[in-house]
Amino acid sequence: MTAPSTAPASSRGGRWIEHWDPENEAFWNETGEKVARRNLLFSVLSEHIGFSIWTVWSVMVLFMGPEYGLTPADKFFIVSMATLVGAVVRIPYTFAVAIFGGRNWTVVSASLLLIPTVAAFLVMEPGTSFNTFLICAMLAGIGGGNFASSMTNINAFFPLRKKGWALGLNAGGGNIGVPVVQLIGLAVIGAGGGPRALLGIYIPFIVIAAVLAWLKMDNIASLKNDTGAAKEAVKDAHTWIMSFLYIGTFGSFIGYSFAFGLVLQTQFGRTPLQSAYVTFIGPLLGSLIRPVGGALADKYGGAKITLWNYVAMAGATGIIVIASMQKSLPLFTCAFIALFVLSGLGNGSTFKMVPGIFHAKALAKGLEGEEAAAYGRRLSGATMGIIGAVGALGGLGINLAFRQSFLTVGSGTGAFVTFLAFYGVCFAVTWAVYLRRTASNTAAATATTESKPQLSYAEV
Template sequence: MTVQDKAGVSDVEPGVIGKGRWIERWTPENEMFWEATGKKIAFRNLVFSIVAEHIGFSVWLLWSIVVVRMYGTFDDSGALVTAGANGWALTASQGLTLLAVASGVGAFLRIPYTFAVPIFGGRNWTVISALLLLVPTLGLAWVVGQPDTPFPVLVAIAATAGFGGGNFASSMANISFFYPDKEKGWALGLNAAGGNIGVAVAQKLVPIVIGIGGIGLAMAGLVYVPLALAAAILAFLFMDNLREAKADPKPTARSLQHGHTWLMAFLYIGTFGSFIGYSAAFPTLLTVVFERPDIALGWGFLGALVGSLSRPYGGKLADRFGGSIITVFAFVAMAIAGYSAVLGVQQENLVIFFASFMALFALTGIGNGSTYRMIPSIFNRLREDKGDGSESSFLDFKRQAAGAVGIISSVGAFGGFAIPFVYKWSRETFDGSIVPALQIYVGVFLFMAVLTWVFYLRKGARMANV
C-alpha cells in the first residue's frame, strides 16, 4: 500500500512521478522543493511543451505563405493574366478568406483545448493534439495539387489548420500549473514565444522546401508530418501530468463568471489577435499592396520572428514593473506604429511600411507577454476578495486562473480571424486601399490603452498595478 493509499495525496512527497507519468502532488511555491526538484521537472515539461506548440503554430500559419504562391494576376477588367503555382488563380479576397478561416477555427478550438487539460492531463493531451496535426498537413499536401477543387472545399481544408492554433491554449494552461507565481511571466512568455516563433519558421522554411522533391506546394504540408509525429513521441516520453491540473473543468467554467476574464480577453485581441492576424496577412499585403512577392516570400517571416522574440521580454518586464503599465505602453506605441504604417501606404514607401510593421510586431509580442502576466495577478486579487483562505480555495483560484488563460487566448485569437476580413473589406470598399483598415486598428489600440489604464492602472482601481 502506498503512502497515498494510507494518508491521501497531501502526504505524498511532492514531485514524485508515478504510473502514467502522473505527479500526484506539486508545490512550486515551496522554495526548498522548487530549487531542489521542482525547477528541473518544470523546465523539462516547458521544453517539450514548446516543441509541440512550435509545430502547432507552424501548421496553423502554413497557409499564410502557401497562398502567396497560389495568387493569380489579373488585368483591370478582372481577366486572368497569369496563374499561380499548380494552376491556381486565387484572388486577394479569396486568399484573405482562407487565412481568416484558418485563424478563426484555431481561435474557436482553444476553448475545448483549454478544457482538455483538466480532463485528460497536460502530457496526455499534448500527445493527442500533436497527432491531430496530421489532418491539416496531409490535407494541404493533397489539395494544393488539385487546382480544380471548389473554393468551399479548399476553405474547409484550410480550416483544419486551426488544430495547430488550439494547441496554444492547452499548452499555456498546462505550463501555468508548473511554475510559481513569481516566475510565471517569464515561463509563460518563453512557452508562448517558442510557439509563436513557429510562424516565422514556417514562413521562412516553406518557400525553401517547396522546391525540394519536385512536388511543389505539397511539400509545405509533408515536411511537417514527421515533425508532428516527433512532437507527439517526445511529449509521450518526457512530459508529465499534474494531478492538481487533472480535475473536473468546473474551475475553468467558474472563471467565466468574473468580468475581468472577459475584459482581459478583449485586451488580448489587441495584442495576440494583432500578432496572429498580422502574421497571417503580412506576406499577402506585401504581395498585393506593394506587388513584391519576392519580399513576401524572402522576408515576410521577420514580422512573426520579431513578435515571437519580444514576447518573453514583455513577460519579464511585467514581472518587474507590473503587467498593466507595460500593457498600456504597448498599446500606445502600437497606435503610433500603426499611424506610421498608414503613412507608408499613402506615400507608397515600402521601407516605412515594412519598418512600421516590424515595430508593430515587436510591440504585440511585448503586449502578449504583459497581458498574460496580468492574469494570475488578477486571480490572486480575486482570491483575496472572494476566497476563504483555505488550501482548497487557493487551489480553486489557481485552477480558475489556468482555465482563464485558455479562454482568454481563445477570444483573443479571434483577432486573427477579424484582421484579414477587415483588410478584405477595406480593399473591396475603398478601391484596393488598406488605409481605412490600418486607421481602424489605430483607434482600437488607443481605446484598449484607455481601458487598461481605467481598470488596471488608475489610482484607486481595485486591480491597480496587477
C-alpha cells in the same frame, strides 16, 4: 519533503505527478523546477509545430498564382477561416488538459496535426476547388488549439513569481512557429519547390513532437477538470476585459502573421519570393520578444507594460497609415515589423496579468499562502482558454477587415485606421480598469484602520 511522484495514479495509467506545490520554495528548489522546465521544453516543441501548421496557409497562398483561380479576396477568406477555427478550438483544448492530463493531451493534440497536413498534401494543385482549399485551411485551424492547452498545462507547473517568464517563454516558443514556417516556405520557394514540399517537411516533425511528449512529459493529478472554475471564470468580468485586451495584442500578432505577405503582394505588387523574404521577420521578432514582455511584467507590473505598449502600437499604426497613403514600401515595412515586435511584447505582459488578477482577488478574499495560490491557479487556468480563444478571434477580424478594405478602397489603409482606433480603446480600458484606481486604493489602505486586504490590481 515530498518529491513529485510520477508513479501511476490508482485509477489512471501513465506519468501522473501526485504531489505538486510550486509555491513551496524548498520543494521548488529541490525537485519542482527541474520537472517544470522539462515539461516546458517539450510543451514548447509541440506548441511550436501547432502554430506552424495553423499558419501554414499564410505561406501556401503565396504559392497560389493565377493558375489556382483565386482572387486576393478569396485568399484573405481562406486564411480568415483558418484563424476562426484556431480560435474556437482553444476553449475545448483548455479543458482537455484537466480531463486527459497535460502530457496525454499534448500527445493527442500533436498527433492530430497530421490530419490537416496530409489532407493539404494530397489536394494541393491547380484545379482543386476553392471549397476544398477552404476545408483544408479550416482543418489546419486545430493547430491554434495547442496554444490554449499548452498554456493551461504550463500555468500549473510554475509558481506565481515565475509565471510571467514561463508563460512568456512557452507562448513565445510556440509563436515562433509562425516565422519558422515562413522561413521554410522562403527556402522552398527559393529552391523552386512547390507547396507539397513545404507540407512534406512537417509530417515527420509532427510525429517526433508527439513521441517526445509521450516519453518526456508528465500529468499533474491535482489538475482535475473543474466545471465550477469554468463557470466562475465565465461570470467574472476580468475574463472578458482581459479577452478584449488580448485581442489587441495576440489578435494583432496572429492576424498580421496571416495577412502580411498578402498585403505586400496585393498593395505593393511584390512577388511571392519578394514577399517571403520579408514576412517572416515581424513574426520572428514578435515571438522572440514575448518572454521579454512577460519578464518586464514580472518586474514592473503587467498593466503598466501593457498600457504603454498600446501607446507604441498606436504610434506604429499611425506611421503605417501614412506609409500606405504615400505608397512608401520601406516605411510601411519597417513600421509593420515594429508593430509585430510591440504585439509580441504586449502578448507577454497581458498574459502575465491573468494569474496576478486572480491572486489579487484571492488576497482580497482574505486567503493566504498556498490557499491563495491554489485559488489563483484554479481561476487563471480556466480563464486562459477563454482569453486565448477570444484573442485569436481578433486575428479573424484583422483578416476580414483587410479583405473589406481591399474590396472597398483597393488598399489596406482603411483597415489600419480601424486598428489605430481600436488600440486607443485598449489603452483607455487598461488604464480605467487596472491603473486608474491605484491612487485611490493606496489612499484607502492608508486611511483605514481595519486589516481587511485591499483589492488593487496595480501590480498585476
